[in-house]
Amino acid sequence: MQNTDENPRALSAAQIERFIHDGFVKIDRAFAKAMAADARQILWRDTGCDPDNPSTWTRPVIRLGMYTERPLVDAANTPILHRAFDQLTGQGRWLPCMSMGTFPVRFPSPHDPGDAGWHIDVSFGFDDPDFMNWRANVQSRGRLLLMLFLFSDVGENDAPTRIRVGSHLDIARRLASAGDAGLTLRDLAASDFAETSNCREVLASGEAGTVYLCHPFLVHAAQPHRGTRPRFLAQPPLLPREPAVSGGHTGGRTPIEEAIHLALR
Template structure:
């Protein structure tokens, strides 16, 4: 597709940071009013009372795909479309029709045990997700995106990111060619030895979006705050999905090459 021109997109500095770090934060990527509408809708499917913490008995509630208007609108603002054009290439991506799954996290004293460093591998048909694969052209995925639908501070279970880990993963994937590498194999060598990377937290007010390289290593963490955290992590799909991958001339491809 071809996007409408936007008065605001990524600066040269932001693009350089994406290439170096593997992600870029966009503030006010969608209106806070849309975040309010999304949370209100999600609460209808959560077995708890939004104003009674005593009913928040589960550390994580996982909700399915949502394609209703507020969800689609949040994913398709002019600034996001402009950023997709800059990173993936004009005509090289598909508009998001649904927001994907929501792992809604609640304050809890114990670790829910669903963390673990990973990348979002993008193709496979094995029932065991550890056998799904990623390859060096990122078949089936242009970006990982983190949409914050509530304010997320350091105690509110922000996603942890290994800064610059996308390059280590790209080096690990390159020799495997089109077949790629399974998630299990990537875990076994700590994602190309990226364990020493500096870490960052995906914090920000509702309306913030993190656009992440598909090879960026990240993990969930326990919620130590006081308010439920609402975040979605849909992919940006290539225009020729499911077999297509990242345009080799794109900023995303350049970031993997280093």
């Protein structure tokens, strides 16, 4: 997407409107394929598997995380992504990504990966040793965006993340009733996110270098890998410099806030 303005925008008005209503936006070529290839070399090393020997791919998923090496962190700090962060969360209200968070590397396997349930990514209360007690609230304390970084080509058989379109609106309404304390992951999962079961489902597929920027309340799920090559994906949060929902800034509501306002009005 080219723009000759002094401050080019990463996202069009139509894309921002889709983010508000659908809960996500897809950015093709958000980072270079060469960067993804360099990152995969590091990740392959840490899986302990041989990329040329499928007999070593013995588990459906291997979780790696908290990478600070340049080819990985640089992928989250490209100019187009920084401009998109400004557009979706408010200029200067986010912190640059200094770690790529968790990599659930998924391998072709007939076995249930054991982590394919619908969920949202909670964002505070991490001092509790029971992760089911971690929390989210309607102000999205601790998180501005859920992000999906594709470090390998991901087709429909390559375990693409499943997304329930518009589900962030249902979750905003549910969280609003819980006030500042919010709800735990256990609370949220108790109904298996039944309120979002009628949402249209799409797959987070694309070429290496694709990034999905998602509303923090978007309901999503993993799935088994039915393809032939492992899938490499990172899912770091975009952390706030200022609260995601504050109401105290100038310039009107951000798209994150606008989506919550839309759900509650």
